[in-house]
Amino acid sequence: MSQVQPLVEPELTPLSVVAPRKRGRLHIPGWLSLLLANPKSRFGLLVIAFMIVVAVIAPWISVSNPTDFNILATRQAPSWHHLFGTTDQGSDIFSQVVLGTRRSLILGAAAAVIATALATTLGILGAYSGGIVDEVVNFLTNVFLVIPTIPLLIVISGYLKARGMMTMILVLGLTLWAFEARILRGQALTLKNRDFVQAAKVAGESTWRIVFGELMPNMISRIAAAFVLVFYIALLVDAGLEFLGLGDTTHVSWGMVLYWAQTNSTVLQGEWWPFLFPGLALVLTVVALVFLLAGIDEVSNPRLRNVKRSK
C-alpha cells in the first residue's frame, strides 16, 4: 500500500566500506555485522528470524490440523487450551496463524525476488543505455504507476479460478515492480558517469556485462532495500486479496483466517480474537521489515545516521 512509498530519494552512497573481519569461530559476513550493529535493522532481523523459525517448526507447535473443526468447541475466547481461541467452526486459530506464517513468508519473498529482478534489469538497463531504451522503460514505469495496483489485482484474481501459490507469486511479482524500477533508475543515473563505468565502457565491455558486472554490485544496498520494500508490500497485498476472498482458498494463511473472520461477521458479534491474532502477525512482520529497511538505509547512507546529533 503506497502510503509507505518513499517520496524523496536520498542520494545513497554505495556500500563499500566493510567492517574489518574479526577472526572467530563463527564467521559473520561484513554486511550482516553492519546490519546487526544498527538498532533498527537488528530489531527487524531478529523478528524476521523469529518468524522464519516459527514457519519452519510450525507443524510441530501447531496443536491440531488447522482445518479440523469441532462443533463442541466453536467461538471460544483464547484460553490455555486454545491460545488464540477458535473459529466458529471450532478450528484452532493458533495453529492456523502459525502454519500461515510459512505461506506468507515464502510468497512475499518469492514475489519480491521476481519484482526486484525485473526492476533491477529494467531500471539499470534504461538508465545506462539512455536514449530510446530509457524513454520507453521510463514511460512504461510511469504508466504502470498510475494504474491502480489493487483494483488491477482484484480483477485478475477474479478471472483466475485456480489461485495457487505459484500463480499468485507470478501475478504479484509482475505487477509490483514499477516503483522499484523508478528508484533504481534514479540511483543508476547518478552512477552512470563515474570513472569506473566509463573505464569499463572504453575497455569494450558489453552493455550486459557493465549493467550486471559493474553497476549492479555498486547498487547492492539499494537493491536490498528495494527487495525488502517489495517483500512487505507483497505480504500486505497478498493478505489483502485473501481477506477479500480472492486468494488461494485451499490453503491456510493469515489472509484466509481474516477472510473467514469477516465472512462470518465475527467482529459484529463481539469476537475479537479471529481477526486480532492473524492481523497482529501480519503487522509484526511488516513493522519488522520497515525497521530493516530503515536500518539498511542508515547503514548505507551515513548522513541519515547523524540526525540526532546535528540538533
Added chain:
Amino acid sequence: MRWFLRRLVFYAFAVWVALTLNFLLPRLMPGDPIAGVLAHLSPSQIQANPGIIQTYQALLGGGKGTIWHDYVVYLHRLSHLNFGISTSNYPAPVSDVIGRTLPYSIFLVGVAFLIAFALGTTIGMIAAWRRGGAVDTVVVPTLMALGAFPAFFTALLSVYFLGLKLKWFPIQHGYDSGLVPGFDWAFLSSAFRHSQLPIIVIVSAFAGGWVLNMRTVMINTISEEYVAMAHAKGLRDRRVMTRYAGRNAILPPLNGFAAQFAGAVGGLVFIEYVFSYPGAGLTLQQAALGNDYPLTQGLLLVFAFCVIASSFIMDLLNFVLDPRVRAT
C-alpha cells in the same frame, strides 16, 4: 508550455494503455470468460437483450471476429459508455451500477484524502519547525505507526473498539436501513454519520505518509537563506513558517499526490468491504467474487481514469503553484 504538452501526451498515452490493458486482460486469462458470464444469465434474459452477446464478446473476447475487429467494436462501445449488462445486477447496465456506487466512493476518498493531506502537511511542517518538540516526538511517531498498519486491520480494530464497544459510530452500511438515497435531510445526515468512521480510518492510514514527506522537505527548506532573511526582516515566526518555508516545502510532497491517491483507491476496497459501505470498491470485490466480468472490467477502467485524472489535476496545480515549472 513544452512541459505541459509533454504531460498531455503522457496522459493521453496512459489512458490508451488503460483501455488496451482492459481489453487484453480477459483475453490473456485462462478459461472462457464469456461462458462464465453467460452462465449467470437465463436463456430468456439473453433473448430479451439482442446484441448482449456481441457486447460481451467485444469486451471479453471469444467471438468470431479478429482481435482487431473486436478492438474497434470495443472502443466504439466504450465511447458510448456501453460496458454491457451487469450479470449480478441484472438487468441494470454496468454504467448504471457504477453511477450508483461511485459517488459514495468519491465522497469517502475525496474528503478523507483532503483531510489527510491538510492534517499531514500541517503536522509535518510544525514538527520540522520545532524539531524535538511535542508534535515531533509524540504525534509524528503515532501517525507513522498507524500508517504502517494494513488499512483493513485498522478498520477492523476501529469497528470493534470505536463502533462496537464505545458505540460512537455506526459501523455497517452507507446509511440507515429503510432510507431511500436522495437529496433529503434524513438520508444525507444518515449518510454523513455512516461515513465518519471509514473516513477516520483512511485519514489515519494516509496522514503518516504526508507527515514524513513534508517533514523531510521542510527540514531542508529551513536551512535556506531566504528563511534566515525572513527572520532577519523581523517577520513573525508563524508567518515565516507558513508563508516562506512551508509555501516552498509543500511542492515536492504534492508531486507524490498521484501515487498516494492510487494507493488510496486500492485501500478503499478493503475499507468499504469491512464497513459493508455501498461504494464502488465493495462492488468491485463482489463482482470479482461473482464472476461479473463486465462489471469488474468497467470498474477497473473507472478506477484507472480517476487516478489518471487526479494526477492530471495535481500537475495543473503544480503548474499554477510552482513558477519554475512554468518557466520551462
